[in-house]
Amino acid sequence: MKNKTEIKKILIIRTDYLGDMLTITPVITNLKRNFPKAEIKALVNSLIGQEVLKHQQGVSEIYRFPPKKPAGLKEIWRLLQWIRKERFDLLLAFASRDDRITILSLLSGARQKIGYDIGLLSRWGYSYAVTNDRTRHEVERNLDFLRALDLGSFDRELIFEITEAEKESVEKLWEEHKLPETVIGIHPCSKRAVKNWQLERFQALTNKLVERYQIPLLFTGAKNDYENIEIIRSKAKQMTFNLAGKTTLGELAAIIQRFKLFITIDSGPMHLAAALKTPQVVLFGAGEINKWYPWGEEEINRVIYKEVGCQPCSLLECETMKCMQSITVGDVLEERSEERRVGKECRSRWSPDH
Numbered sequence: 488m489k490n491k492t493e494i495k496k497i498l499i500i501r502t503d504y505l506g507d508m509l510t511i512t513p514v515i516t517n518l519k520r521n522f523p524k525a526e527i528k529a530l531v532n533s534l535i536g537q538e539v540l541k542h543q544q545g546v547s548e549i550y551r552f553p554p555k556k557p558a559g560l561k562e563i564w565r566l567l568q569w570i571r572k573e574r575f576d577l578l579l580a581f582a583s584r585d586d587r588i589t590i591l592s593l594l595s596g597a598r599q600k601i602g603y604d605i606g607l608l609s610r611w612g613y614s615y616a617v618t619n620d621r622t623r624h625e626v627e628r629n630l631d632f633l634r635a636l637d638l639g640s641f642d643r644e645l646i647f648e649i650t651e652a653e654k655e656s657v658e659k660l661w662e663e664h665k666l667p668e669t670v671i672g673i674h675p676c677s678k679r680a681v682k683n684w685q686l687e688r689f690q691a692l693t694n695k696l697v698e699r700y701q702i703p704l705l706f707t708g709a710k711n712d713y714e715n716i717e718i719i720r721s722k723a724k725q726m727t728f729n730l731a732g733k734t735t736l737g738e739l740a741a742i743i744q745r746f747k748l749f750i751t752i753d754s755g756p757m758h759l760a761a762a763l764k765t766p767q768v769v770l771f772g773a774g775e776i777n778k779w780y781p782w783g784e785e786e787i788n789r790v791i792y793k794e795v796g797c798q799p800c801s802l803l804e805c806e807t808m809k810c811m812q813s814i815t816v817g818d819v820l821e822e823r824s825e826e827r828r829v830g831k832e833c834r835s836r837w838s839p840d841h
Contacts, residue, residue: 494522494576498597500588501581502532502552505736505755506779508539509762510625511581512646514633519545521638528573530566535755538736543646563587571596579632580613601632621775626782645762645782649744653737657745664703664728671696672705672746672765674756675719676712676731680804681773682753684811689719691816692750697723699820705730705746707739707756750819757781761788768819772810775799791818 497518501511508531518527529540532552540546552566570591578595580602582588592600593612602609604616615635620628630641660666675689693704703726706716710732720727734742740759743749749760749767753774760767761781769781771792776799781788793813 497527497577498575500530506758509758647762653741657741669747672749674707674751697726
């Protein structure tokens with residue numbers, strides 16, 4: 488870009504959830520570095536999206552997009568009026584499957600507009616239509632928007648800044664339950680059932696971890712996950728704790744940051760752990776692994792992934808669940824299998840003395 492001083496107001500649009508939002512944090516970091524005097528605002532469609540951006544410096548205002556239902560023309564018109572009134576110099580629309588965002592972007596009045604090439608309308612209306620290559624990691628796909636501006640030498644770290652109040656809240660939790668420094672975290676549930684490992688296998692893993700290492704296990708999850716987690720920990724309650732639905736996003740981050748190891752399925756908290764550089768073992772099944780594996784330092788992220796011929800898939804539920812059923816308790820405990828690896832062997836993570 489020839490004249491960076493021309494960029495004074497920037498709008499970022501991303502209508503997704505925890506993991507998706509975290510992958511645009513490097514974009515914000517690099518925008519602030521390249522346009523230090525520019526004001527950055529964001530348009531999201533979820534409360535958790537708002538929370539993610541509140542935990543990164545650089546975004547001055549976060550506006551919520553009305554959900555698809557029951558949003559009507561009145562809400563869309565009100566939103567468009569706000570965007571046009573702001574007179575943005577640069578608009579980045581990180582939405583590859585939402586025609587509403589394309590239309591809003593085209594009518595925004597922004598001087599430069601960048602979005603995904605999803606058809607004739609986007610090619611005609613965007614200043615730069617970025618190739619929608621779903622074989623690359625989402626972080627790199629997002630940075631393509633900055634490459635379109637001829638910006639380079641990127642900072643690629645995910646960002647989630649935990650407040651002192653959130654750290655203090657978690658410290659009280661540790662004191663209340665008399666927890667040691669070495670604690671293992673487990674995140675076993677997703678609202679998309681096809682991502683879930685069998686409850687009985689999580690239960691067997693829990694029992695073996697407690698028996699082998701005598702280390703407290705903290706389970707995280709949403710409020711709706713509470714009962715399933717109770718089933719998982721039913722035979723090892725003295726050494727396990729169920730925090731499902733009991734924390735804010737910031738408190739969850741502060742908890743994950745304290746884990747010696749985090750065992751999780753493909754989930755938003757997986758991306759949060761990657762941002763916080765918490766060592767983790769990820770049970771990955773149906774998702775797009777090239778696009779969504781945990782980003783960051785390879786030596787602290789390990790993925791157990793069995794290719795079964797039908798991945799990736801977009802199913803919400805699956806009768807066979809071959810991809811997750813192929814992962815055994817032994818794969819997790821012994822760190823041996825024919826899985827795709829992200830990172831090195833880290834058997835020492837399991838040691839309470841590590």
